[in-house]
Amino acid sequence: MDQLPAVARVFAYLSLLTIGGGMAAFPEMKNLVVDVHHWMTFPQLIHLYSVGQLAPGPNMMMVAALGERISGLPGAFIAAAAFFIPTGILTFVVGKVWDKLKNWPWRTSIQLGLAPVAVGLAVAGTISLGKGAIQDWITAGLALIVFFATLKTKINPALLILGGAVVGAIALRV
Amino acid sequence: MSDVVAGKETPPKAAGPVSLMKIFSVFLTIGATSFGGGVVAYLRNSLVRENAWLDDTEFLELMSISNTLPGLNATNMSILAGNRLRGWSGALVAMLGMCLPGFAFMTAAGVLYGARGDNPLITAALKGVAAAAVGLIAATWYQLGRKSVRDAFDAFVILIAVLAIVEFKLSVPIVLLGVGAIGIFHHRPGAAKTHTIGEGKWISSLQ
Numbered sequence: 001m002d003q004l005p006a007v008a009r010v011f012a013y014l015s016l017l018t019i020g021g022g023m024a025a026f027p028e029m030k031n032l033v034v035d036v037h038h039w040m041t042f043p044q045l046i047h048l049y050s051v052g053q054l055a056p057g058p059n060m061m062m063v064a065a066l067g068e069r070i071s072g073l074p075g076a077f078i079a080a081a082a083f084f085i086p087t088g089i090l091t092f093v094v095g096k097v098w099d100k101l102k103n104w105p106w107r108t109s110i111q112l113g114l115a116p117v118a119v120g121l122a123v124a125g126t127i128s129l130g131k132g133a134i135q136d137w138i139t140a141g142l143a144l145i146v147f148f149a150t151l152k153t154k155i156n157p158a159l160l161i162l163g164g165a166v167v168g169a170i171a172l173r174v
Numbered sequence: 175m176s177d178v179v180a181g182k183e184t185p186p187k188a189a190g191p192v193s194l195m196k197i198f199s200v201f202l203t204i205g206a207t208s209f210g211g212g213v214v215a216y217l218r219n220s221l222v223r224e225n226a227w228l229d230d231t232e233f234l235e236l237m238s239i240s241n242t243l244p245g246l247n248a249t250n251m252s253i254l255a256g257n258r259l260r261g262w263s264g265a266l267v268a269m270l271g272m273c274l275p276g277f278a279f280m281t282a283a284g285v286l287y288g289a290r291g292d293n294p295l296i297t298a299a300l301k302g303v304a305a306a307a308v309g310l311i312a313a314t315w316y317q318l319g320r321k322s323v324r325d326a327f328d329a330f331v332i333l334i335a336v337l338a339i340v341e342f343k344l345s346v347p348i349v350l351l352g353v354g355a356i357g358i359f360h361h362r363p364g365a366a367k368t369h370t371i372g373e374g375k376w377i378s379s380l381q
Contacts, residue, residue, distance in 0.1 A: 019243075047287065051300070054303070057204075057213065058276055059213075061273065064277050065287065068284030088253055091245055092254075094242075095257050116335075119322045122311075124335065128340070130308045142306055147312050150309065164305055167302045169295055171298075
């Protein structure tokens with residue numbers, strides 16, 4: 001319970017870093033959740049993050065699972081509220097004044113200028129996740145197969161993730 | 175911004191105000207069925223095609239607001255579309271509908287993980303899930319990255335951002351502000367090179 005204020009702070013802060021998507025925040029999430037607050041180990045964070053790819057809706061709702069692990073059900077509520085409400089209010093306000101911003105010349109500059117930064121942050125986040133998740137040739141092969149299957153086929157990605165679970169259960173038992 | 179998405183007809187917009195219950199149920203349905211990511215494609219299908227609450231031009235405009243701000247597209251788009259339909263109460267019920275199913279799913283996942291996460295079979299399955307997730311996320315960003323790289327400068331910005339975090343261990347906000355400022359300055363109003371934002375093409379690639 002005494003962790004709740006810290007949970008609120010950490011997840012509200014992380015939400016502000018999600019420019020272009022949740023992956024941008026991953027390195028900072030690892031730093032805060034694992035290294036600073038010792039709420040869980042890096043493998044545990046990776047497991048919950050990855051399961052989040054299976055959930056419907058916003059793919060960063062995995063913060064609820066992190067909050068649940070840290071402080072039970074109140075932790076799940078606080079983590080999700082802290083992660084989604086502040087950026088939600090910002091979006092609502094900007095949506096209201098958008099007509100004024102629409103022809104502001106810097107708007108396009110911000111959009112074009114931030115797009116490659118967002119890609120860079122997401123690539124860095126993916127590398128950070130990959131360093132923890134890719135441990136041997138089986139996991140490397142699995143990641144490669146899913147990578148190409150996603151690009152070349154129209155299979156629902158959730159099925160590919162479930163396939164990963166089956167392969168893991170068969171081939172990755174210690 | 176592109177006004178017409180070639181070859182995609184959208185029905186005329188429905189008349190009259192939409193009830194909050196209807197907004198909630200539509201977003202709850204998307205929130206509960208959008209497995210496998212790509213919520214934006216589900217949103218467009220429901221808001222533009224099935225319910226005709228927005229046309230493609232409005233949808234693209236909301237996407238461009240959503241992309242400029244922090245927060246996820248799934249929730250940002252729910253708020254913006256909900257606001258267009260019924261003001262702040264529409265935004266609120268849309269966001270709640272979008273979030274509740276995933277929240278229940280992930281909270282349950284947290285509880286199960288706490289109870290069974292150290293079971294060797296579960297751990298092995300989760301290792302497989304994590305490896306598959308890396309492949310999926312890399313593919314998503316490969317696709318988005320190909321659309322974002324317009325010139326050598328953009329490629330340079332991506333490289334600098336990656337190196338700053340992975341090699342030099344700089345924190346995300348520093349990179350976001352520092353490299354972001356360079357990127358924004360490069361594309362400042364009146365700069366020699368101007369690009370159009372190819373969102374029309376992007377949206378048609380979601381089909």
